Each structure stands twice: as structure tokens, then as C-alpha cells.
Amino acid sequence: MDFEQADAINQAIRLLSLRHRARAAALLAPLGLYPGQEALLLELARTGPMIQAQLSEALGCEPPSVTLMTRKLEASGHIRREPAPSDKRASIVELTDSGKALADKIKPLWCALAEETVSGLPAQTVAELPGILNALTGNVDTRRTRHPHGR
Template sequence: MDFEQADALNQAIRLLSLRHRARAAALLAPLGLHPGQEALLLELARSGPSIQTQLSEALGCEPPSVTLMVRKLEAAGHIRRAPAPADRRASIVELTDSGRELTGQIKRLWCDLAEETVTGLSAETVADLPGILRTLSGNVDAKGRHPHNDGRP
């Protein structure tokens, strides 16, 4: 791939990421949420009560970030923590009634955001996008596992 094509691709990915996050932030703000917190709430809705380490792995973020999100969401009454029976040092995190209600609102916003994002694309392209994006993410995650074979460092 030449630089022009690489630059166009990297710029498009960067701009999409920035604009999508900004739009998500604008949609979440009226709910009193910041980007990232919705992912934690949706993960709890999907998986049920979880320890913070599991949440960190599922969300792909560092444990201190999850701890901070959990504290803020607990203070807002959307989740609760309890010591894990098997390991008193670990906390089990679960949705409260308020969190379950908020998750329903987040799901509606997420549908709206997805529809805004793919406006103008064919149904076939939209159906292919999740797989394409997962492949791109996997390629970036695997960056250290595929050394260049063409002499570049």
C-alpha cells in the first residue's frame, strides 16, 4: 500500500472514531453518562453480575478505568457492589433497577447512533460492517505478532 492510500485509510478511521465518540457523548450526556459508562452498563445487562476483573476484560480497558466507572455509576445509583463470596477482595457488580431502566434508554440511543452512522449504505454493506470492523480491530491487536518480512523495522 502506498502512503496516499495508507494516509486516506488511517485518516478515515481516525475521523470516524473521533466523530462517533463525540456523537455518542452528545447522546449520553442527557442521561448523565460519559462515553465508556454505557458499555459497562450494557455488559452487565448482557452478562449479569460480574466481578470487576471480568468487566475489565470484557470491555478491553484497564482495571483502574473500570474501578472509576463503577464508583461513579454506583454513586449515581445505577449499579451496586458486593464482596464476592469466594474472594472478599473482589467485588461483584450488578445493575440496580435504575441501571436496568437506563440500559433500556442506552439501547434505544445505540440504535439511533448506528442508524445515523450507516445512513446511505446498502443493507448488504451494513450487514458486512461488524465483521469487517472486528477484523480491523483484530489486525491492530495483533500488531506485535506479525513482524514485517520486507526488511522494515
């Protein structure tokens, strides 16, 4: 791949990431949330209670980031953390009734953001997009074993 193509790809991904996050922030602000917190709430709504380390893995976030988010969401009454019965060093995180209600408010915003993001794209492209984006994410996942030049 030549530099011009690489630059075009990298710039497009960078700009999409920045603008998507900014748009998400604008949609979440009226709910008193910051980007990232919605993903945590939606993950718990999807899966139910889970150990904080598992939540970190599911979100693809570093544990200190999840710890900070859980502290803020716990202080606002949207989640609760309790020691895991099997390991007192681990915390189980679960939604409160307030958190469940908030997750329900996030869902239509999330749908609107996705629709806004893919506006004008053919339905076939929209259907293929999650697979493509997940493949791109996997390609740059720092937790994977790296091979020089992708080989």
C-alpha cells in the same frame, strides 16, 4: 501499501472514532452519562453480574478505567459492587433497578447512533460491517502476539 493509501485508511478510522465518540457523548449527556459508561451498563444488562476484572476484559478497557467508571456509576446508584464470595479482593458488579432502567433508555439511543452512522450504506455492507470492524480491531489488538509487518 503506499503511504497515501495508509494515510487515507488511518485518517478515516481516526475521524470515525473521534466523531462517533463525540456523537455518543451528545446523545448520552442528557442521561448524565459519559462515553464508555453506556458500554458498561449494556454489558451488565446483557450478561448479568460479573467480576470487575471480567468486565474490564469484556469491554476491552484497562482495569483502572473500569474501576473509575464503576465508582461513578455506583455513586449515582446505577450499579452496586460487592466482594466476590470466592475472592474478597475481587468485586462483583451488578445493575441496580435504576441501572436496568437506564440501560433500557440507552438502547434506543444506541440504535439511533448506529442507524445514523451507517445511513446511506447498502444493507449488505451494513450486514458485513460488524465482521469487518471486529477483524480490524483484532488486527490492532495490543493483547495479541505481534509479528513484524503483520506476518
